[in-house]
Amino acid sequence: MKNIVSICMIALLPQLGWAQGRQLEAFPLSAVRLQKSPFKQAQETDARYMLAMSPDRLLAPYLREAGLESKAAGYGNWEGTGLDGHIGGHYLSALAKMYASTGRKDLNDRLSYMIDWLEKCQQQNGNGYVGGVPGSRQLWADIAAGKINAGSFSLNDKWVPWYNIHKLYAGLVDAYQIAGNQKAKDVLVKLSDWCLDLTRNLSDAQVQNMLRSEHGGMNEVFADVAAITGDGKYLALARRFSHQRILNPLLQGKDSLTGMHANTQIPKVIGYMRVAEVGGDTAWANAANFFWNTVTAHRTVSIGGNSVREHFHPATDFSSMLESKEGPETCNSYNMLKLTRQLFLANYAADYMDYYERTLYNHILSSQHPKGGFVYFTPMRPRHYRVYSQPDQGFWCCVGSGIENHGKYGELIYAHKDKDLFVNLFIPSTLSWKERGIQVVQSGKFPFEERSQLTLTLSKPQQFTLFVRQPSWVKKGGMKIRVNNKDVPFTTNDASYAGVSRMWKSGDVVTISLPMETRSEKLPDGSNWVSFTHGPVVLAAATDTTGLQGLRADDSRMGHIANGPLYAIEDAPLLVSSQQNLEASLMPVKGKPLAFTASSLIYPQQYKNLELVPFFQIHDARYMIYWPVTTSDSLALRQKAIQEREKTSLALEAQTIDQVAPGEQQPESDHGFKGEKTESGVFRDRHWRHATGGWFSYDLKDSKKASRKLRITYYGGDKDRTFDILVNDTLLQTVVLNGNQGNNFYEVDYDLPQQLVQNSGGMLQVKFAAHPGSVAGGIYYVRLMK
Structure with a gap:
């Protein structure tokens, strides 16, 4: 009876009130084949990269944790430093998607091979568990016993184990649902039952405490399992794994995102939406939609990406976006597209597809090198650059999502509602709708x-409506539809789709005219920086190819960051004009589609011949996406102000050997964060960390043993706090914060004993330890200085 009730409940899921009458069904990836285009080229490049990866090396962490002998040594980088196995999960998803999109047997053979070995690991473990998390047995035993020490990126001193294992769960879902691998379903259900048993005796409060640690979309996968099995116990588990601290403000329509680690939150919201789909919860669907609107309208740059150093910056201040070498993260856009797809299919509107298309062309497509390799950060900083992974070197999160990205371009080109067909994207492709011939x-x-x-081929003439998306970038009133070389009228619904209803027959040819305009877009904060688009395509200019250090990333911990020289912003090209419509000054380059010049706008002279081309075509170069704008009258003052700010900033960078931003997930992880009784947060848009009766530490690199000072940033209002700063376990300073520095941030430099530096072996552990009954911190920034 329980299962029957659950199945009946799940059968009612599509009846979400907010989406009634506006739901679509996606076609399976196997129904769409790409034709010649940049997307087809990217798909083929991705397939070669995937095949260059070794299944046995990806499987090694799973075999190790199951007590089986590995057939090959595991990979290094993130795969060998605590996040062991996460790429293996992504690999399942990537193989399933690429196999479905291409029909290539060799990809399906690899997928089956991976699943076979995962099943063996699960059988060896004997309790339904399979995973590559180092020290799995003790970790999960402690969790089951209620021993939970959760930080934003650690759980019981392990690097985000739920995030790690989520990739495996998601990979098994995809292997079953997309590639039809029945064994993947069996492994998935047993792994879900393991989690049910693991958390059975935990209170809801304990689970919520555990969810403080990044956990990917665990709520999403359990909702998937509920839909796959028809058993409501997995939906209940999905709700338990839904982080209330993030959900509750969204339910209330509150934007509390500033300072949060961006890609920790997006998968949670995908999960809220999936729970809404499977559980019929309109409120949760509205919360997911509110999040989407908040991020896309107020926190997103022209390429569709968001966040700086992986965190949501203030919606009213994008200065950090323009200054940082760690701009939008590819994983964020991967997940935002996943959320967009959910929202679009539930309540279709052209606005969703406008964002989806913009991000697909300009962030996702641009994030893979034409010869292979994936991008982590895409800096918006003028004249900076990106670095690319190598198949046996880099195993970052954006490699995992990267191998998935380019195998699923066909997922939303088309959709359908009953017998009607929707064309959402204008990507050369073939759709086979077998059910309708x-x-x-x-x-x-x-x-x-x-x-x-x-061009339509039909088994028999059929009456239906062909709906074609009317993009926001089309010239007003400019879109035309012709059928068999004759103009036809069309209706426009409130979702901005043009509909042509007729009796269609085999051989009908539909021509869609899509006149594009060049436009300029300011940053969402309204500051005087603009980016140019032509249709859905963001235009950028390659400025030079100097100083591209680490262009092909090695396996170092920081290899995913473009750590070459930062070129001064005041020396970057800028636009000088008093006109509002800057785009009117862009002139097409004859014989080069989508290439433009802006010589009448660009200053100084040395940059006047730059060409603006699609950003997805620019690789192995420094570039300009956003351009500062000023008038001729204000040019000198602006240059002086920027020069003074940049002079200070570059001088500081030149004196900095290593640095860490406390409370920011990746910088802390990159610097070997450890701690007890420690918390982090955001105050006045700045991250902090402190420890109440505990301690925390970072490992700072000083390979040349050149450090002379340790610079710490504090807040002047912190008081009644006494703590020690130790370097390599040697007391450097006892600090007393008494709140007498005013309502501002300030810095203190501490001299480093040179004997300690010379004996350090090139690594200095900086530890902040609270005195009994007191607090260490807050610490707002740490710099190791020359």
């Missing part, structure tokens, strides 16, 4: 030409 071939060179053509 319809094939659609979309051809053309969009966006390099302003049209797309659909």
Whole structure:
């Protein structure tokens, strides 16, 4: 009876009130094949990269934790320093998606091989568990016993184990649902039952405490398992794994995102939406939609990405976006597209697809090198650059999502509602709608030409409506639809889709005219920086190829960051004009589609011949996406102000050997964070960490043993706090904060004993330890100085 009730409940899921009458169904990836285009090229490049990776090396952490002998040594980098196994989970998803999109047997063979070995590991473990988290047995035994010490990126001193294992759960879901691997379903259900048993005796408060640690989309996968099995116990587990601290403000329509680690939150929201789909919860769906609107409208740059140094910056101040070498993270956009797909299918509207298309062309497509390799950060800083992974070196999160990204381009080109067909994206491709005996071939060179053509092949004439998205970037009133070379009228619904209803027959040809405009876009904070678009394509300019240090990332802990020289912002090209419509000054380059010059705007002279081209075409170079704008009257004052600020900033960087931002997830992880009784947060848009009766530490690198000072940033209002600063277990200073420095942040430099530095072996552990009954910190920044 329980299962029957659950199945009946799940059968009612599509009846979400907010989406009634506006739901669509996606076609499976196997129904869509890409044709010649930049997307097809990216798909083929990704497949080669995936095949260069070794399944046995990816499986090694799972075999190790199951007590089985590995067939090959595991990979290094993130795969060998605590996040062991996370790429293996992504690999399952990537293989499933690429196999479905291409039909290649060798990809499916690899997927089956991976699943077979995961099943053996699960059988060896004997309790349903399978995973690559180091020290799994003791970790999960402690969790089950209620021994939980959770930080933002650690759980019981392990690097985000739930985030890690979520990749395996998601990979098993994809292997079953996308590639049809039945064994993957069996492993998935047993792994879900293991989690049910693991958390059975934990209170809801204990689970919520555990969820302080990054955990990916665990709520999403359990909702998936509920839908797959029809058993409501997994939906209940999905709700337990839904982080209330993030959900509750969203339910109330409150934007509390500033300072939060961006990609920790997006998968949670995907999970809220999936629980809403499976459980029929309109409020949770509205919360997910509120989050989407908040991020896309107020925290997103022109390429579709968001966040700085992986965190949401203030929506009213994008200065850090322009100054940082750690701009939008590819994983964020991967997950935002996943959320967008959910929202679009539940309540379709062209606004969702406008964002989806913009991000697909300009962040996702640009994040893979044409010869292979994936990008972590895409800096918006003028004249900076990106670095790319190598198949046997880099195993960052953005490699995991990267191998998935380019195998699923076909997921939303088309959709359907009953018998009606929707064309959402203008990507050359073939749709096979076997159930209705319809094939659609979309051809053309969009966006390099302003049209797309659909050729229909039908098993018999059929009456239906063809809905074509009317993008926001099309010239007003400019979109035209022709059927068999004749203009046809179309209706426009409130979702901005153009509909043509008729009796369609085999051989009908639909031509869609898509006249594009060049536009300029300011940053969401309204500051005087602009980016140019032509249609959905963001235009950028390659400035030079100097100082591209680490262009092909090695396996070092910080290899994913473009650590080459920061070029002074005041020396970057800028636009000088008193006009509002800057785009009117962009001139097409003859014979080069989507190439423009802006010589009448650009200053100084040495940059006047720069060409603006699609950003997804720029690689192995420094570039300009956002351009500062000023008038000729204000030029000198602006240059002086920027020069003074940059002079100070660059001088500080030149004196800095290593640095860490306390409370920010990746910087702390990169610097070997450890601690007890410690917390982190955000105050006045700045991250902090302190320890109440405990301690925390970072490992700072000084390979040349050149450090002379340790610079710490404090807040002047902190008081009644006494703690020690120790360097390599040697007391450097006892600090007393008494709140007498005013309502501002301030810095203190501490001299480092040179004998200690010379004996350090190139690594200095800086530890902040509270005196009994007191607090260590707050610490707002740590710098090791020359």
